[in-house]
Amino acid sequence: xxxxxxxxxxxxxxxxxxxxxxVDHKVIGxxxxxxxxxxxxxxxxxxxxxxxxxxxxxxxxxxxxxxxPPDLAPNGVMSGxxxxxxxxxxxxxxxxxxxxxxxxxxxxxxxxxxxIGAPDMAFPRLNMASYWLFLGGGLLMLSSFMMPGGAAxxxxxxxxxxxxxxxxxxxxxxxxxxxxxxxxLGSINFLVTAMNMRAPGMSLWRLPVFCWAQMxxxxxxxxxxxxxxxxxxxxxxxxxxxxxxxxxxGLVVLGHVSTVSGxxxxxxxxxxxxxxxHPEVYVLVLPPMGIVAEIIANNTRKPLHGYxxxxxxxxxxxxMSFLVWAHHMFISGxxxxxxxxxxxxxxxxxxxxxxxxxxxxxxxxxxxxxFTTPMLYALAFLPLFGxxxxxxxxxxxxxxxxxxxxxxxxxxxxHFVVVTGSILALLGGTYHWFPKWFGxxxxxxxxxxxxxxxxxxxxxxxxxxxxxxxxxASRRLYDPTAQVHNLIVQPLNVVxxxxxxxxxxxxxxxxxxxxxxxxxxEKTEExxxxxxxxxxACPSPPPHGNFDKTPxxxxxxxxxxxxxxxxxxxxQTDPA
Amino acid sequence: xxxxxxGLPVAASTYAQKIxxxxxxxxxxMIAIFVLWGIFFTYxxxxxxxxxxxxxxxxxxxxxxAKISVPDSFSKFPFAQILYKHQGELKSLAPDxxxxxxxxxxxVFYAVPVWSRIKMQMPDKKDAVEIRVEAEQFxxxxxxxxxxxxxxxxxxxxxxxxxxxGLDRTxxxxxDDVVVGNELRLPLGKPAxxxxxxxxxxxxxxxxxxxxxxxxxxxxxxxxxxxxxRVGHYELACAQLCGFGHSLMRGDVYVQSPADxxxxxxxxxxxxxxxxxxxxxxxxx
Numbered sequence: 001x002x003x004x005x006x007x008x009x010x011x012x013x014x015x016x017x018x019x020x021x022x023v024d025h026k027v028i029g030x031x032x033x034x035x036x037x038x039x040x041x042x043x044x045x046x047x048x049x050x051x052x053x054x055x056x057x058x059x060x061x062x063x064x065x066x067x068x069p070p071d072l073a074p075n076g077v078m079s080g081x082x083x084x085x086x087x088x089x090x091x092x093x094x095x096x097x098x099x100x101x102x103x104x105x106x107x108x109x110x111x112x113x114x115x116i117g118a119p120d121m122a123f124p125r126l127n128m129a130s131y132w133l134f135l136g137g138g139l140l141m142l143s144s145f146m147m148p149g150g151a152a153x154x155x156x157x158x159x160x161x162x163x164x165x166x167x168x169x170x171x172x173x174x175x176x177x178x179x180x181x182x183x184x185l186g187s188i189n190f191l192v193t194a195m196n197m198r199a200p201g202m203s204l205w206r207l208p209v210f211c212w213a214q215m216x217x218x219x220x221x222x223x224x225x226x227x228x229x230x231x232x233x234x235x236x237x238x239x240x241x242x243x244x245x246x247x248x249x250g251l252v253v254l255g256h257v258s259t260v261s262g263x264x265x266x267x268x269x270x271x272x273x274x275x276x277x278h279p280e281v282y283v284l285v286l287p288p289m290g291i292v293a294e295i296i297a298n299n300t301r302k303p304l305h306g307y308x309x310x311x312x313x314x315x316x317x318x319x320m321s322f323l324v325w326a327h328h329m330f331i332s333g334x335x336x337x338x339x340x341x342x343x344x345x346x347x348x349x350x351x352x353x354x355x356x357x358x359x360x361x362x363x364x365x366x367x368x369x370x371f372t373t374p375m376l377y378a379l380a381f382l383p384l385f386g387x388x389x390x391x392x393x394x395x396x397x398x399x400x401x402x403x404x405x406x407x408x409x410x411x412x413x414x415h416f417v418v419v420t421g422s423i424l425a426l427l428g429g430t431y432h433w434f435p436k437w438f439g440x441x442x443x444x445x446x447x448x449x450x451x452x453x454x455x456x457x458x459x460x461x462x463x464x465x466x467x468x469x470x471x472x473a474s475r476r477l478y479d480p481t482a483q484v485h486n487l488i489v490q491p492l493n494v495v496x497x498x499x500x501x502x503x504x505x506x507x508x509x510x511x512x513x514x515x516x517x518x519x520x521x522e523k524t525e526e527x528x529x530x531x532x533x534x535x536x537a538c539p540s541p542p543p544h545g546n547f548d549k550t551p552x553x554x555x556x557x558x559x560x561x562x563x564x565x566x567x568x569x570x571x572q573t574d575p576a
Numbered sequence: 577x578x579x580x581x582x583g584l585p586v587a588a589s590t591y592a593q594k595i596x597x598x599x600x601x602x603x604x605x606m607i608a609i610f611v612l613w614g615i616f617f618t619y620x621x622x623x624x625x626x627x628x629x630x631x632x633x634x635x636x637x638x639x640x641x642a643k644i645s646v647p648d649s650f651s652k653f654p655f656a657q658i659l660y661k662h663q664g665e666l667k668s669l670a671p672d673x674x675x676x677x678x679x680x681x682x683x684v685f686y687a688v689p690v691w692s693r694i695k696m697q698m699p700d701k702k703d704a705v706e707i708r709v710e711a712e713q714f715x716x717x718x719x720x721x722x723x724x725x726x727x728x729x730x731x732x733x734x735x736x737x738x739x740x741x742g743l744d745r746t747x748x749x750x751x752d753d754v755v756v757g758n759e760l761r762l763p764l765g766k767p768a769x770x771x772x773x774x775x776x777x778x779x780x781x782x783x784x785x786x787x788x789x790x791x792x793x794x795x796x797x798x799x800x801x802x803x804x805x806r807v808g809h810y811e812l813a814c815a816q817l818c819g820f821g822h823s824l825m826r827g828d829v830y831v832q833s834p835a836d837x838x839x840x841x842x843x844x845x846x847x848x849x850x851x852x853x854x855x856x857x858x859x860x861x
Binding site: 079080081084087153154155159161162165166248249250251252253254255257262264265266267300301302303305306309331332333336337339340343344347350351354355358361364365366367368369370371379382383386387390391393394397398399400402403404405406407467470471472474476477478479480482483484485487488489560561562563568 | 580581582583584585594595598599602603605606609610613614616617620621624625626627630631632633634635665669671672675676679680682683686687688690691692694695696712713732733735736737742775776777778780782784787788789790791792793794795796798811813814815816817818819820821822823824826
């Protein structure tokens with residue numbers, strides 16, 4: 001299809017066309033990867049600053065404190081405004097500029113066309129536009145730190161009227177519009193590619209789980225983001241043109257009577273925001289689950305247990321994720337009767353999630369488990385993501401959420417889901433597919449140091465948050481010691497902070513390993529893991545256009561240890 | 577007795593123990609599930625680790641459901657045949673079924689009834705102490721109706737540092753209203769019906785000891801009730817990000833014997849028009 005019309009392999013493109021303004025899905029995928037990983041580091045750095053303030057409130061930040069302008073950090077002590085900016089930007093950067101672009105933009109872009117046997121995405125130029133919009137949005141978001149009034153400081157959720165009163169929000173909204181547009185271009189491209197460009201013989205039931213995860217994710221992005229884009233424009237109107245979509249009548253802000261006409265409703269924003277942001281949670285989780293499924297099938301040397309159950313569960317999660325958004329709003333002031341509906345849908349959506357985890361654990365049974373570095377990440381994903389899922393239970397239940405809502409319990413819950421779940425799986429994916437991307441392997445010893453260090457530190461950072469939440473410590477507090485009921489659990493904040501700095505140190509071997517192995521790593525052949533899916537049937541790294549000739553697919557994705565065969569893997573492309 | 581400790585703070589309202597029951601029940605279930613899964617998971621990792629000469633064994637795929645023969649006794653029951661043929665998959669859904677039954681039980685017998693009791697069935701105004709709490713950046717204005725039992729009129733344009741809720745003193749009903757800053761007093765054993773409003777942004781009324789939390793949305797009047805069961809000094813904290821001073825937005829809650837409470841209320845009503853504690857001014861707006 002578009003492969004030929006774009007002249008793949010027709011002539012050698014210039015350096016700029018090849019590495020910078022490329023339309024090749026693999027180059028765009030790696031661009032997404034480098035950018036998203038950099039943003040993850042930025043978001044992490046913001047959190048390291050916040051963690052200092054949380055552990056030792058009011059103590060000057062060592063070394064870096066003096067580098068900030070005095071209005072943000074007078075005498076090196078973080079101000080309340082600066083703390084709130086860091087909090088809002090940490091959430092925004094990690095979700096919208098870190099994990100989603102890494103899971104979808106990087107892994108999806110690179111692997112989806114390869115796994116379905118396509119030469120490129122259906123719309124290569126749209127793909128390039130998607131990356132550059134994302135980069136523009138991300139840089140704009142970062143630049144807001146340098147604007148008058150500083151970056152947005154109303155939380156990543158940006159609830160009005162606070163977000164309309166506070167400085168910094170307009171830039172946040174405009175960069176969100178760019179990021180959302182980028183996501184929409186990407187998701188439509190993924191769907192068209194997966195539907196129309198599958199190689200001959202690649203029926204839907206022969207797609208790897210990872211491709212299914214990307215397809216469901218694309219549908220979520222496509223349907224959930226437009227309401228937030230519209231909502232963001234309304235908030236821009238409220239801020240810039242003083243309309244009242246979200247502003248009620250008769251507000252008195254710090255002694256000043258508000259002059260807007262009123263009649264708006266802050267809860268409208270909460271509904272529109274969570275209508276996106278709950279599906280977004282599954283955008284964060286489904287692609288990593290796909291990665292884990294691929295790694296587990298490959299390293300147990302047997303077919304996944306319940307392939308169809310996993311796929312059907314992913315689709316039902318996709319559908320249900322549009323019906324649970326208001327479980328973030330049980331105590332928001334919306335009708336308490338409505339909460340019962342969202343309570344029931346929330347419990348329903350936990351069923352397919354449990355089914356997927358069960359299938360992945362049962363997949364280990366009967367296997368011949370190779371404990372390779374990527375497999376360690378995939379295995380650690382299962383119990384740790386399990387903790388994240390289980391601790392969602394008291395939060396999804398209306399009654400217990402009354403007490404636990406907006407406490408550190410919530411922070412612990414979703415960080416177990418996203419950090420020890422998604423990010424761990426994404427790191428494992430890096431070790432797994434690195435040989436495909438660069439034709440070289442990452443160092444195994446450094447990989448294991450990175451793994452054990454990261455897992456221990458992640459548990460040390462997020463584990464203490466559960467007892468803190470149970471003691472009633474609220475999130476988003478600039479100075480937790482200002483409230484008496486937090487004092488007894490304050491030492492846990494110190495524990496969390498120390499482990500957070502440890503987590504940072506354990507990322508250094510990964511960064512070194514990544515760049516060193518890119519040029520100096522041990523060279524590998526095209527299928528070093530003896531895997532079965534299509535991306536391992538082309539050279540490493542794949543050339544422009546991917547496959548020499550269009551591959552033909554003969555069987556399902558996980559034909560490991562098939563009886564009566566000499567090798568324990570049977571590639572999808574093998575004729576017999 | 578310490579009111580704060582490791583674990584939940586002391587329970588000081590009628591519904592606090594119901595909420596605690598749910599929290600502990602769910603945690604017991606969570607820990608049980610996690611430990612059982614953990615044991616199974618570890619067993620699988622040890623048993624099926626890679627060993628030389630031991631190949632992986634495929635469990636499914638070898639026999640597709642269509643090829644499984646069904647015992648004759650099932651021939652009259654098509655649904656039973658389907659179940660029998662798919663028993664492999666059904667077995668793997670068993671943990672799911674158990675979790676689902678537990679959740680259904682929680683919803684039907686716990687969540688829905690307790691939720692409606694706490695959030696939907698307000699006490700009768702006749703039996704309750706009526707209080708209005710107006711939140712603002714970064715403090716709490718607590719208003720009692722005074723001896724006449726009526727709340728007076730307020731106007732946004734009358735808001736001033738000496739009159740934080742904009743009480744219209746020309747209204748006779750408001751003359752005896754008692755307004756206190758960052759201090760909520762409740763009589764022991766009597767339900768308090770609190771109406772929550774906000775002057776500026778979204779705040780959240782959170783008293784850990786009462787296990788109650790409710791967002792306060794500007795433009796809305798949100799009801800909430802508490803029946804204290806224990807005399808003591810507790811903390812009212814804002815639990816929704818409301819600006820740079822969010823963490824400082826706290827107040828004191830005193831639960832007193834009914835006699836002490838009425839004595840206090842009388843002394844404040846006599847002093848009306850109250851001069852509420854001035855709110856910390858800010859130069860940022």
